[in-house]
Amino acid sequence: SKARIGVYGLGTMGSALALNFASRGIPTAVCNREIDWIAPFLQEAGPLADHLSGAETLQAFVASLETPRLILMMIPSGAPIDAMIAQMQPLLDAGDTLIDAGNADFNDTRRRSSDFAGTGLHFVGMGVSGGEEGARTGPSMMVGGSEHSWAQLRPVLEPIAAEFQGLPCVAHVGPDGAGHFVKTVHNGIEYADMQMIAEVYGLLRDHAGMPAADIGAVLAGWNDGPLSSYLIETTAKVLQTIDPETGKPLVDLIQDQAGQKGTGRWTLIEALKLGQSASTIEAAVGARAWSSAKEARVAAADVLPAGALDVVLPAPDVLAQALFAGRILAHIQGFEILRAASAEFTWALGLAEIAEIWRAGCIIRSSFLDDLAEMLRASGSEPVLLVPAVGELLTPILPALRQTVSAAMQAGLPMPAMAAALSWYDSARQARGTANLIQGQRDAFGAHGFRRVDHDGVHHGNWGA
C-alpha cells in the first residue's frame, strides 16, 4: 500500500517528523540525498518501521505516495530548496503539494508559490517549531499555501501536532508565504525573549556576582509564576548544568559568541519594510552580532571607561516583574508586525489563532501566550497595546521594568532589549511626541514642509528669521 506522506531529508528535524508521523500510524515514505542514511534510519526506528518505507531514488519515492501527493522537504533553506523543486517538479502531477517545512525567507516562499501558479501543483511554506523533541512528539506548525493543500495536510498534521487543552497546535494561517512569515516572527520573539533573559542573567552575574547555579535556581523559581515558559525552564537547566570534566558550571565554559541562522534578522528586515518597530528584536539580533566581535570587546574592556554610578541591584522579584514586562512588550511588537504584514499581503492572519497555536509545542510557549490568546480573542482591530487587559497586566510591573533598566544603565551593564521595550512603550503612549521638531528640522534644511496643528495644508517656516 502507498504512503500518505513523503518526508525528504533525514537530518535531525526531518527524521523526527517522519518518526512522529509513523508513531501516529500514518504510513510515511522517506528519502534522503545521501541514500546510505536511509537503512540506518529505518533500523533505528524499531517497531515504528512498520509505518515507514524508504526509497533510494526520487522516482521510487514519488511513486510510493498516495495521490494527490504530499511531499514534505526538510532540507537547508535557499538554493537547496530551489534545486530540489527543480528535480521533483517533473515527477509530480496536478493536485500534488510540495511542502518546505524548514525555516525559509518568506519572500522565497512567495516567489516559489507564484512559480507554481498555473502548473496544477501546490507549494506550501510551513513553519515548524519545537526543536528536535517537538518535531518528534508534537511541534507547533504554521501552515501557508492553498486551501487545497490545507485540506490534504490537515488530517496528517493534526495527529502529530502538540496539543493545548486538547486542541492541536497547527493552523492554516494564510496563503503563500504566510506560514513562513509567522514562523519568522515567532523566531524574532524567541530571539528577544532569549536576549532579555540573558540581560537579567548578566545583571545577576556581573553586578550581584551570583554563581550560575544560583541564578538557575532563581529562574527555576520564576517558572512557577507569570514567567512560566519553556525558555525560562530551559535556561534554568542550562544554568544548573555542571561540566563533568571540570566540575564547573558548563555555561561558564561556553564562548560568549552567539550563532544565528537568519530568522531573527529576517523579522527585523521585514518589520522595517512594513514601517513597524521591532526594537526588541533588533536589540537581540544586534547583541548576537556584537557577541562575535570578541577581540574588539576584549580590547575595549581595557580602554573604554564605564562611567558607572553606584546602584543597588533590584531584588529578584523586581527583576522577574521587569522580565515579564519586557516579554509582554516584545510579543506585542511581534504581533503588530504580523498585523502589518497581514494588511500588506492581504493574508487575513488571525492573531488570536496564532497565539493559540503557540501555546504548546513551540519554543516561545508560555503561560503569557495563553493570556495573550484570550486577550486577542476578546479584542477588535485596535493595536494590541490598547487592548484593555494589556494595560491591566502592565500597570503593576512597569515600575519594576523602569527600576531594572535604570539599574543596568547606572551600573554600566548592557540591557539593550529591555531598554528598547521600555522606550518603545513610552513612545507609544506619548500623546504629543517630539516629531514636531523632526519636521521643523526637515523643513529647515530641506524645505520638506510640515502640517500645523491650527491650519490645514502644508506649510514652511521662515527659519532663523
Ligand code: 6PG
Ligand atoms: C524553533 C526554533 C528553531 C531554531 C532556529 C533558530 O522554533 O524550533 O526557532 O527553528 O532554533 O534554528 O535558531 P538560530 O538561533 O540558529 O537562528
